[in-house]
Amino acid sequence: MxxxxxxxxxxxxxxxxxxxxALTISGVALSVCVLVSLLGLGTGYRTSLIHSIDRLGYHVLVTSKGCPYEAATLLMQGGVIPMYMDEAIHREILRDADVATTTRLFLGSLPVHREGFSLITGIEDSFLEMKPWLTFQRGEWFGEGATDEVILGYSVAAYYRKNIGDDFPLGGMGQTFRVRGIFDRSGTQDDGTIFVPLGVAQRLFDKKEKLTGIGVKLKNLSRIDGFSERVFEIPSVQVITMAQVQRTLLDLLGTARFFIGTVAIVAVAIAVLGVMNTMLIxxxxxxxxxxxxxxxxxxxxxxxxxxxAETLTICTIGGIAGGGIAVLGSRMASEAVRAILPFAPPGVLVQIDGILLIGGIAMAVGMGILAGIIPGWRASRLHPIAWMR
Amino acid sequence: MSAILAQGLTRIYRRSAEEIAALSGVDLTVEPGEFVAITGVSGAGKTTLLNLIGCLDRPTSGLLKLLDRDVRALRGKDLETMRRQHVGFVFQDYCLIPTLTVEENVALPLLFSRALHQRDRVKDLLARVDLQHRSNHLPRELSGGEQQRVAIARALVNNPEILLADEPTGNLDSKRGNEIVALLRDMNHIKGLTIVLSTHNLNLANRADRQIKLADGRVV
Structure with missing residues (x-):
């Protein structure tokens, strides 16, 4: 009562x-929205990244020696790995007793439809053995000896509105390919990739008998350390295990999350000061x-x-509103992030679950308590007849 | 036991190096159930005296007892309890909370004394000041006289022994002013309430049991 x-x-x-x-509540709502969205971005990006790495399909990737961060990033996000290795290395790896399957890869980027560059991957038949979840939505695998066919990832086909049999201009020389197949949505970087036969990719980039990577699946994952040591003995080659890729990228992401967290804390601090100032007035x-x-x-x-109680009410209403806006706008925020970071991993980049939402509202309640202390103390110290003087 | 006992009551305000004696050695006794009018011109010390009796301010020196309790010995919560339970205050300009309805304004002291279960008292008091039909109105929707009646009901809701009214008719015309004093008189008769009212209007002061005149902070 x-x-x-x-x-x-x-x-x-x-x-x-x-x-x-209303303005004070809006300020709190904005800060909580930023806080929840940024933390949701950290969570969502990490989840999408791990999912993406898990679905690469290889146990290890053999690449030319270079910066492991660059290799891992390029591997995950696509792009031109500017170092190549000879096909002979593939033959050498195939001879290793621990190897179950390999797939040769040639990654590069080319202009498409004069709208900027897209990721092109040259692949061979074993590619699908590595990724059994990658199925055709429409069409089929390259024809025997085909040199003018492409298979499109789900997002590429949707973006360019291509169907089976459509022409697909690729590269700066005006060469036109024909769409042979379209993969179903996989939720990985493959959705945004244009696939051509390995030989065609080597020809397009004028790198005959060269590869940018070799995906390797081992007979037994527990033998990965021995295999890695043997491959390291091959000159100018490095082995990237998926665990390394994950660790490397998550380390990078951890640094980014630290800065994201800092921005979120600054937003919250500004809101607290704003509420405190308003209440003092x-x-x-x-x-x-x-x-x-x-x-x-x-x-x-x-x-x-x-x-x-006034500051608490302002901040709680603001927290609920801000959390709600963050949830409702998470899809839009994901798209906005993807527009800024086109090579971000597929999936929902801003993931706001119940715990994060409740945490954001609890943070707003905490802001209310914090922002109320000084004004409340000042008010409680006012002399009963101060206004008469 | 006197309701109010003051001996040598002094209140000095200090502003920079200057000392202003608002009250100088006031002696005063008010018996329970008395209706006393404090008169004097503006600046005579009427408000300062009521603020001291109402525990809103503290004397610089002298003795002040309310209901046999030495006010100068009271600290913090005891002072708050004295204000909340034993003294009701009516101000010249009503001082109602503008966002609250008439009923909520009257009930506000019950909220502070955690006694909202006594809400029936609010309705009784509103009926007694003839404002039951205005209970859901906001203060700005009332006339000055009505607002002051609300303030009186608010001052009485915690059932205090002493009611202090600082120029309660100061902002009202003579007709409304007479009504307010008549209302206070009724409360004094019916409930045996001790009332100390300050006014510079001698016609109103004449309706009290006794008058105490202040001039330059002293009883004259």
Whole structure:
């Protein structure tokens, strides 16, 4: 009963200055929205990245020696690995007793439809053995000896509105290919890739008998360390295990998340200061009312609680609104991130689950308590007759 | 036991190096159930005296007892309890909370004393000040006289022994002013409430049991 009456007094006070209350609540909502969205981005990006790595299909990737960060990033996000190895290395790896399957890869990027560059991957038949989940939505695998056929990832086909048999201009020389197949959505980088036969890719980039990577599946994953050591003995070659890729990229992501967290904390701090400032102004304006309340029996604690309850109400409403906006706008935020980072991993980049949402609202409640302490203390210290003087 | 006992009551305000004596050695006794009018011109010390009696301010020196309790010995929560339970205050300009309805304004002291279960008292008091039909109105929708009646109901809701009214008719015309004093008189008669009212209007002061005149912070 007392608490309801208390809340009623607080709400009526907030309604008294509707614009000010609305603006303050909006500030809190914005900061909570930023906080929840940024943390959701960290979670979503990490989940998408791990999912993407898991679905690469290889146990190890053999590439030319170079920066492992670059190799891992290029492997995951696509792009031209500017170092090549000879096909002979593939033959050498095939001779290893621990190797179950290999697939040769040639990655590069070429202009498509004069709209910028797209990731091109030259593949061979064993590619699908590595990725059994990769199925055709329409069409089929390359014809025997075909030199002018492409298979499109799901997103590429959707973006260019291509169907089986359509022409597909590729490269700067005006060569036109024909769409032979379209893969179903896989939720990996393959959705955004244009596939051509391995030999065609080597010819397009004028790198005959060269590869950018060899995907290897082992007979037994526990033998990975021995296999890696043997491959390292091959000159100018390095082995990247998927665990390494995951660790490397997650390390990079961890650094990014630290900065994201910093931005989120700054947003929250600004909101707290904003609410505190607004409430200090409100206390100053209400010196007389506070004095009257003290005169008719309010204790210092009552006045402190009233002011804190106002900040708490503002921040809780703002927190719920901000959390709601973050949830509703998560898809849009994902698309916005993808527009800025076109090589971001596939999937929902901003993932806001119940725990994160509740955490964001709890943070807003914490902001309310924090922002109310100084104004509440100032109000409770006002002398009952300060307004008369 | 006196309701109010003051001996040598002094209140000095200090502003920079200057000292202003708002009250200088006031001696005063008010018996339970008495209706006393404090008179004097503006600046005579009426409001300062009521603020001290109402525990809103503290004396610089002298003795002040309310209901046999030494006010100068009271600290923090004891002072708050004295204000909340034993003294009701009515201000010249009503001082109602503008966002709350008439009923909520009257009930506000019950909220602070955690006694909302006594809400029936609110309705009784509103009926007694003839404002039951205005209970859901906001203060700005009421006339000055009505607002002051709400303030009186609010001052009485915690059932205090002493009611202090600082120029309660100061903002009202003579007709409304007479109504307010008549209402206070009724409360005094019916409930045996001790009332100390400050006014510079001698016609109103004449309706009290006794008058105490202040000039330059002293009883004259």
């Amino acid at each position: 007392v608490i309801f009456q208390f809340i009623s007094v607080v709400l009526k006070e907030l309604r008294r200055h509707r614009t000010r209350s 409100a206390v100053f304006e209400r010196t007389r009312e506070i004095g009257v309340m003290r005169a008719i029996g309010a204790s210092r604690g009552d006045v402190f609680a009233l002011i804190c």
